[in-house]
Structure formats: C-alpha cells, structure tokens
Amino acid sequence: KVQAAGQSVGDCVDCNACVAVCPMGIDIRDGQQLECITCALCIDACDGVMDKLGKERGLISYATLSDYNTNMMLATAGGSSSVNPPLVRTADGLFSDKLAHFHIRKIFRPRTYVYMGIWSLIGLGLLFSLLTRDRLELNVLHDRNPQFVTLSDGSIRNGYTVKLLNMIPEPRTLVVTMQGLEGADMVVVGDDIPAGRSFAIPVEPDRLKMLKVFVRQPADQIRAPAQTFKFRVEDRASFESNEYTA
Incomplete structure (x- = not known):
C-alpha cells in the first residue's frame, strides 16, 4: 500500500525473521532496547534475507549511540518524521558513504x-x-579454656594450636622452633616427637597442617606472671621462615 501510494519504503520486507530468532522476544526494528543482549542473531537473520533479495547487508548492524543518532538525522533530513531511504542509499542501491559505521x-x-x-x-x-607473597605461613592460637595448667611438679603448661600452611605444590619438611621462655620445652600431641625446643614436621603440598602443642616451663624458671616468646617455622631447604609471637 505504501508503494502504491508512491511513497518510498526501506529495505525491510516485514518478514519478522529478526523477531523470530530473538531469544528476548523483542523487535529490534523499534530501536535500542534494554532487553537486548547483543547476541547478533537478528543481524544474521536479516543479512540472510538481504542476500536472498539481492540487497546489501547491514540493515541491522552494531552501532554506537552516536552513530545511530547521526544516521537518523541523515535519514530524516528535511523535517521528515520517518526514514527516507533515498537519503541513505546511492542510486545503485548501496549504502551512502555519509552513513556512520x-x-x-x-x-x-x-x-x-x-x-x-x-x-x-x-x-x-x-x-x-x-x-x-609469603609461601609459608604460621598461625598460633592459644587455648582459652583453660588458659594454663599447673602440673604436679609446679611447672606451668600452656596449650597452643599451631597452623602451618605450605603454599607451594611440593611437599617439604618444616622445622618449628621455640625462641625465648628460658628452660621451656614443647610436646606435640599425637606425634611420636620427643619433647624439646624444636621439632621437624612434614607438610603436604598446598595443605594446612594443624598441630596441638603443649609448652611447659619449670617452676624455677618462671620469671614473671606473663611472659612472651616466639614460635618460628623454617624451611631449611629454601631458607623461608615465619614467626609468631605468643
């Protein structure tokens, strides 16, 4: 009817192929819409129809908002409220070079x-x-209940949870040493490790090793109600180390 009235029409043949393939169910011919996910299925469908009709591709295409506004101003030049195809196509049917792409x-x-x-x-x-980043971490938690235990010989024992984190993809043996706290020694619960001021423990690659450690100090070596000392962990093969003040 539009053509019969002598009015110029665009390339769209109203085949609805672009609407049929749209996963969001929108009509891209209405312009930019919030629901569009830029999947380009409508572009492929429209280009296929244009190929069958022998017309140039690009009726639907990607464009910036600036390009869209520029092209609309060109297509509606002269005060027209609708798109005038001759303004955007050359005599041989190709898109005008004035179009922004x-x-x-x-x-x-x-x-x-x-x-x-x-x-x-x-x-x-x-x-x-x-x-x-550190490839070796040491964290120590002091038992809170009870905070300490007085043994039968008068010595004081504190319990700690020692966490050793090996952050490399290789197993290694770590040496845990106690620094300070004169006369004290450590006992690892559940491991056949003799009491002393240091011990070696294997840690698997990319794993956290948790140990229950008791620190005992003889009564005659206690110098103050509260004392600080350090746990030190060291990998003697790579010379990496870390410390924690308890």
Missing part, C-alpha cells in the same frame, strides 16, 4: 589508552603481589 579506529581513543594504562597498573600490582 563502526570502525576499529574508534576503539583507539585517548580514553581507551587511559583505561588500558589503569588496568595495566592494576595487573602489574596483582602480579607483584603474587610473586612476593
């Missing part, structure tokens, strides 16, 4: 370089943190 050069703008610089700095920071 996406080009790879539009990606490389000053803002793009700024974003690339920021993300590069963030990436370098993350890489530096990864390369310099």
Whole structure:
C-alpha cells in the first residue's frame, strides 16, 4: 500500500525473521532496547534475507549511540518524521558513504589508552603481589579454656594450636622452633616427637597442617606472671621462615 501510494519504503520486507530468532522476544526494528543482549542473531537473520533479495547487508548492524543518532538525522533530513531511504542509499542501491559505521579506529581513543594504562597498573600490582607473597605461613592460637595448667611438679603448661600452611605444590619438611621462655620445652600431641625446643614436621603440598602443642616451663624458671616468646617455622631447604609471637 505504501508503494502504491508512491511513497518510498526501506529495505525491510516485514518478514519478522529478526523477531523470530530473538531469544528476548523483542523487535529490534523499534530501536535500542534494554532487553537486548547483543547476541547478533537478528543481524544474521536479516543479512540472510538481504542476500536472498539481492540487497546489501547491514540493515541491522552494531552501532554506537552516536552513530545511530547521526544516521537518523541523515535519514530524516528535511523535517521528515520517518526514514527516507533515498537519503541513505546511492542510486545503485548501496549504502551512502555519509552513513556512520563502526570502525576499529574508534576503539583507539585517548580514553581507551587511559583505561588500558589503569588496568595495566592494576595487573602489574596483582602480579607483584603474587610473586612476593609469603609461601609459608604460621598461625598460633592459644587455648582459652583453660588458659594454663599447673602440673604436679609446679611447672606451668600452656596449650597452643599451631597452623602451618605450605603454599607451594611440593611437599617439604618444616622445622618449628621455640625462641625465648628460658628452660621451656614443647610436646606435640599425637606425634611420636620427643619433647624439646624444636621439632621437624612434614607438610603436604598446598595443605594446612594443624598441630596441638603443649609448652611447659619449670617452676624455677618462671620469671614473671606473663611472659612472651616466639614460635618460628623454617624451611631449611629454601631458607623461608615465619614467626609468631605468643
């Protein structure tokens, strides 16, 4: 009817192929819509129809909002409220060179370089943190109930949960040493390790090893109601170490 009235029509033949393939059920011919997920199925469907009709592809295409507004101003030039196809096509039926299309050069703008610089700095920071992170961690929790026990010989015993974290994909043997607390020794519960001021324990790759350790100090060596000392863990093969003040 539009053609019979002598009015110019666009390339759309109202086949509804773009609507049929849209997973969101929208009509892209109505313009940009929030529901669009840019899957491009409508573009493929429309290009297939244009190929069958012998017309140039691109009736539906990706475009920036700026390009869309520019093309609409061109297509509706002269105060028309609807798109005038002759304004956007040449005499041989091809799209006019005046139409704005996406080009790879539009990606490389000053803002793009700024974003690339920021993300590069963030990436370098993350890489530096990864390369310099501790590969061996030591954490110690003091038993709270009871905080200490007075043994029959008058010595004081404290209980600790020692956590050894091996963050490399290889097994290794770690040496745990007690520094300070004169005359004291350690006993590892559940392991056949003799009492002493240090012991060696194997830790599997990428695993956390938890130990129950009792620290005992003879009564004649106690110098104050509260004393501090250090747990030190060391991998003597890689010379990595960590300390915790208890």
